[in-house]
Amino acid sequence: MTRLTVPKTYKLYIGGKFPRSESGRTYEIATRAGGFLANAAKASRKDARDAVVAARSAVSGWSSATGYNRGQVLYRVAELLEGRRAQFVDELVQSEDLSSRQAEAAVDLAVDRWVWYAGWADKYAQALGNGNPVAGPYFNISVPEPTGVVAIVAPQSGEGHSLVGLVSAIAPALVAGNTVVVLASESAPLTAISLSEVLATSDVPGGVVNVLTGSPAEMAPWLASHADVNALDLVGAGALDWVALQVAAAETLKRVLTPEDGSDAAAPSLQRISAFTELKTVWHTKGLL
Amino acid sequence: MTIDTGAGSRATSPAGAARALDLLDGPVTDTTLRRYLEGIPGVDAVGLEQRAGGLGTRSIKTTSKAWALDRIIELVDLTTLEGADTPGKVRSLVAKALNPDPSDATCPRVAAVCVYGDLVGTAVEALGASHAPRARAAGHGPGIAVAAVATAFPSGRASLAIKLADVADAVAAGADEIDMVIDRGAFLSGRYSQVFDEIVAVKDACRRPDGDDAHLKVILEVGELSTYDAVRRASWLSILAGADFIKTSTGKVPRAASLPMTLLMLEVVRDWYQMTGEQVGVKPAGGIRTSKDAIKYLVTVAETAGEEWLQPHLFRFGASSLLNDVLLQRQKISTGHYSGADYVTID
Numbered sequence: 001m002t003r004l005t006v007p008k009t010y011k012l013y014i015g016g017k018f019p020r021s022e023s024g025r026t027y028e029i030a031t032r033a034g035g036f037l038a039n040a041a042k043a044s045r046k047d048a049r050d051a052v053v054a055a056r057s058a059v060s061g062w063s064s065a066t067g068y069n070r071g072q073v074l075y076r077v078a079e080l081l082e083g084r085r086a087q088f089v090d091e092l093v094q095s096e097d098l099s100s101r102q103a104e105a106a107v108d109l110a111v112d113r114w115v116w117y118a119g120w121a122d123k124y125a126q127a128l129g130n131g132n133p134v135a136g137p138y139f140n141i142s143v144p145e146p147t148g149v150v151a152i153v154a155p156q157s158g159e160g161h162s163l164v165g166l167v168s169a170i171a172p173a174l175v176a177g178n179t180v181v182v183l184a185s186e187s188a189p190l191t192a193i194s195l196s197e198v199l200a201t202s203d204v205p206g207g208v209v210n211v212l213t214g215s216p217a218e219m220a221p222w223l224a225s226h227a228d229v230n231a232l233d234l235v236g237a238g239a240l241d242w243v244a245l246q247v248a249a250a251e252t253l254k255r256v257l258t259p260e261d262g263s264d265a266a267a268p269s270l271q272r273i274s275a276f277t278e279l280k281t282v283w284h285t286k287g288l289l
Numbered sequence: 290m291t292i293d294t295g296a297g298s299r300a301t302s303p304a305g306a307a308r309a310l311d312l313l314d315g316p317v318t319d320t321t322l323r324r325y326l327e328g329i330p331g332v333d334a335v336g337l338e339q340r341a342g343g344l345g346t347r348s349i350k351t352t353s354k355a356w357a358l359d360r361i362i363e364l365v366d367l368t369t370l371e372g373a374d375t376p377g378k379v380r381s382l383v384a385k386a387l388n389p390d391p392s393d394a395t396c397p398r399v400a401a402v403c404v405y406g407d408l409v410g411t412a413v414e415a416l417g418a419s420h421a422p423r424a425r426a427a428g429h430g431p432g433i434a435v436a437a438v439a440t441a442f443p444s445g446r447a448s449l450a451i452k453l454a455d456v457a458d459a460v461a462a463g464a465d466e467i468d469m470v471i472d473r474g475a476f477l478s479g480r481y482s483q484v485f486d487e488i489v490a491v492k493d494a495c496r497r498p499d500g501d502d503a504h505l506k507v508i509l510e511v512g513e514l515s516t517y518d519a520v521r522r523a524s525w526l527s528i529l530a531g532a533d534f535i536k537t538s539t540g541k542v543p544r545a546a547s548l549p550m551t552l553l554m555l556e557v558v559r560d561w562y563q564m565t566g567e568q569v570g571v572k573p574a575g576g577i578r579t580s581k582d583a584i585k586y587l588v589t590v591a592e593t594a595g596e597e598w599l600q601p602h603l604f605r606f607g608a609s610s611l612l613n614d615v616l617l618q619r620q621k622i623s624t625g626h627y628s629g630a631d632y633v634t635i636d
Contacts, residue, residue, distance in 0.1 A: 049627055056630070227620075228629025248626075 010040040010189065012047060012213060013196030015054030016206015022046045027214070029190060032097030040189050042214040045222040048181065051210035052228050055149045055179040058207030063146045063177030071121030073203045074174060078114040080198045081107075087194055088163060095188040096162060106160030110167040113268050117171035124175060124273050132281070139284045144277035146177035147255055148230035151223035153183045153216050154192070155236035155265050162188035165266060166195060169235050170209060172272035178231070181210045183220060185236070189213035216240060224248040231255040231276050235266045312529065322481035326525055332517035332553060341549040344592055345585040354584070358619050359397050361583045362389060365612055366436055366572070366605045368403040369636075370443075370540065376411040379404055383415035385634055386433050390616050392632070393623065399612065400601040401434035401466060406459035409437045413463040421465050422501075431601070436466035436506070440491060443510075443539035445470035449487060456494040459503075466504040467495050468536060473513045476523055484523075488530035506534035506572055509554075512544030517553055524557040534570035540607065545575025548585055555593040562594070571598070574607025580618045583611055609636065 010029075011018040020026075025042035062070070081088070085107050092103035125144055132140040150173040155165025162185040173180050184192030196211045212219060217240050223229055224245040232249045234242050238259035249256050257275055260266055313321040349357055367386045369378060382402055390396040401421075404412050412435045413420055424432025437459035441447035447455075456467055469491050475483040488507060495503040507527040511520050527535050535554055538545040551573040558569045571590070577583055583606060590598050598604050613633045620628035 052627070222627065225626035226629070227627060227632055251626075 007038060010038055010193045010213065012041050012043055012051075013193065013200070013209070013211040014047065014051045014207075015057075015210065016200060018196075018200070019047075021214070022050070025214075029095060029188070031094055037094055038190060040193070040213045043212040043219060044214075045219060047212055047214075048219045048222050049226070051181040051212055052149060052151075052223070052226055054207040055181050055210055056228055058179045058205055059146070059148055059177075061205055062174075062179055062208045065177070067122035067125060070175065070177065071118050074118035074121060074171070075115060077198060077202045077204060078111050078118060080202050081111050081114060081195075084194070084198060085111075088191055091190045091194060092160060092163060095190050096160065098159065102159060106164050109160065110163045113164070113167055114171050116268055117175050117273070120172075120270070120273055121175050124270065124277075127270060128274050128277060128279070134283075137286045139286060140281065141284070142279045142281045144176060144274065145280050147276045147278055148178060149181065149228060150178045150231045150233060150276050151181045151183075151220075151226070151229045152233040153220055153235065153237040153240070154185055155260075156185050156187070156216070156239060157236075158263055158265060161185060161236075161265075163191040163195070165236065166192055168266035168268065168272075169233055172268075173231075173233065173276050174204075174208065175273050176277045178276050179208045179210075181212065181223065181229070183216040183223075183236075184211055184213050186213075186215060220245055221248060224254075225251060227252045229254060231257075233257045233275075234259050317482060317485055319480060319482045322485060322526065323479065326481060326522040329521060329525060332521055334517050337517060337553060338549045341547075341552045341589065344552070344589045345548055347585075347588050349584050349588070354618075355622050357584050357587055358580060358615050358622070360587065360599060361580065361606065361615050362397045362399055362612065364599070364601055364604055364606050365399040365615075366401045366403040366574075366607050367399045367612060368540070368574070368607050368609045370403070370405060370438060374405060374408060376408065379408045379411045380415045381634075382636065383412055383433075385612070385636060387416070387419055389612060390619065390633070393619065396616070396619065398433060400431075400605055401436045403436040403438065403466075403468065403607060405442070406437045406439050406455055406462070406464070409435055409459050409462035409464045420463070434465040435463060436468055437462075437464035438468045438470075438508075438539075439464075440469040440487075442468070442470055442508075443541040445472050446474075449490060452487065453490060453494045456491050460495055460497060464503055466506060466534075467491070468506045468508055470508045470510060470539060471523065471527065473510055476514070476526070477519070481526060484526060485530045488527060488532060492531045504533045505531070506536045506570070507532040508536045508539055508574075510539055510542065511537050511546070511550045512542040517549070520550060520553055521557060524554050528557065528561050528569050532569060534572050534605070536572040536574055536607065538573075538575040538607075540575030546573035546577055546607075548589060551586060552589050552593060555590060555598075558598075559594045568598075568603055570603040570605065572605040572607055577606055577608050578610050578614060580611075580615045583608075583615065 021041040021043050023044035026039045027042045029037045031037050088107045089103040092098050128144040130142045134140040152169045154169050155161040170180050192211050225248040232254050315321045369382050386399045386402045419432050421432035421434040439455045439459050440452035471484050492505050509523045514520050616633045617628045
């Protein structure tokens with residue numbers, strides 16, 4: 001007797017839940033050879049709006065957690081990623097047509113990067129902040145604070161981009177206490193949804209990461225012009241009209257990172273963390289000695 | 290101050306008494322009220338909730354939505370009812386009522402501000418020439434009314450004398466509308482005539498020496514009445530006693546306004562209108578926070594009592610955070626992109 005296959009429904013990840021698109025739309029994900037792989041939700045601008053609301057409400061909790069605590073939570077995500085490596089390898093092989101050796105290497109890289117960024121969570125403030133010299137009986141201290149809600153267009157191409165590129169784009173934004181709305185790879189969104197299942201079962205609060213699958217060309221303009229989004233990472237927007245996105249983002253003074261191409265797109269660096277922080281400088285009187 | 294429960298004394302409050310005496314078979318006593326109110330058929334709860342659910346699924350788009358958003362603002366009683374209210378807080382509330390969206394001059398004003406009785410004077414002073422009576426006298430449109438909660442809001446647990454003093458105080462300070470709470474304890478233990486008499490007495494206390502009177506909104510506190518049947522009876526009782534408005538809740542207990550409760554009260558108001566030709570207002574309050582929810586209420590009003598009720602003298606929203614959400618939606622429509630909480634005032 002043949003057994004019916006039970007294919008998985010890939011849905012969105014908004015506010016810690018897995019809703020279908022508000023629009024009811026789905027699109028077919030194909031293997032590189034053109035065969036049917038899965039149906040994924042095709043998010044609309046209203047899903048993007050809902051994701052921003054979820055991200056906004058998660059800012060206060062996530063940004064007020066201590067750096068040490070955020071590091072622990074992010075490290076735990078890396079542990080869970082490691083535990084699901086077989087699933088990620090399988091999805092990379094199917095959706096990006098990698099050999100299993102290439103897929104293994106991509107998962108390794110993704111986990112390593114996640115751990116690398118997790119380590120920064122209680123250290124970036126020391127590296128970016130400063131005690132400033134002033135001529136007077138004051139302490140003058142600069143400390144980095146999170147920018148707020150960061151909208152990200154994840155890398156859309158390159159070997160292993162659907163996992164490595166995604167991780168490289170969202171992890172640095174999370175380190176400083178930002179919350180994220182990410183537009184996953186349009187052609188290979190399955191790993192992004194599996195990553196959100198990892199996030200949902202880790203200690204990352206709901207709403208801190210929101211994953212939308214579908215057309216970045218359709219949703220990115222709404223996020224770029226959204227007044228409640230504080231920063232825009234266009235790392236994977238090279239194929240879009242990203243100058244227009246930058247112009248729209250300028251209306252509400254968003255921080256913008258421009259597209260990157262090639263195999264070292266979104267390479268790990270402290271700059272990706274500092275890009276989504278704001279320096280706060282405070283004066284404080286010295287105690288009388 | 291004592292209230293004579295004999296029918297004769299009600300000659301002094303003709304509105305309430307007339308309404309009731311026509312309907313009740315005999316003088317207003319617990320017995321006649323119980324006979325009438327408990328003779329009202331029970332509510333079909335499943336049907337009511339289904340009807341309310343159905344009304345909530347309408348899709349309102351573009352021009353209709355823009356109209357609805359403006360109308361919602363015009364129907365809002367902008368409210369602050371916190372123990373921590375200060376004159377400064379009330380003045381900033383009034384500033385917001387006068388100019389809800391400083392970035393858009395076409396934005397309409399709200400219907401009223403709603404405050405505790407001791408802050409009525411502050412609100413009236415802050416409104417200045419825009420206060421409803423002065424604005425009307427000067428021919429500058431309807432202006433903004435000042436509503437005061439009274440009668441030992443929110444619990445209503447005080448003697449009648451104190452409640453009436455509370456009302457008289459607010460009216461003397463210039464309140465145009467009084468939001469009173471009914472004595473839920475008396476209602477639930479079947480002392481209908483006590484509730485009736487209190488409403489009549491408060492209605493009396495709303496009179497001003499100049500012959501004008503403050504509008505009386507009667508708060509049923511549906512969260513404490515619990516059942517649909519009790520809410521329907523309390524609605525009838527309040528209308529019989531002379532309420533100008535019936536209001537769902539104080540906003541101080543967990544179960545505040547809901548669409549089915551409001552639908553139920555609108556049905557009573559519609560029935561009363563069909564019976565007597567008199568129009569009574571409805572005010573859902575508490576828990577209405579999003580434009581989407583508020584639009585569902587507009588649909589319900591239009592479909593139940595009629596579009597005529599979508600006016601400030603017949604329908605109000607008691608809300609504080611609703612206004613900001615409506616302003617964000619207005620900004621989305623006028624600018625074409627989503628707005629954020631940084632672009633409206635904090636209150």
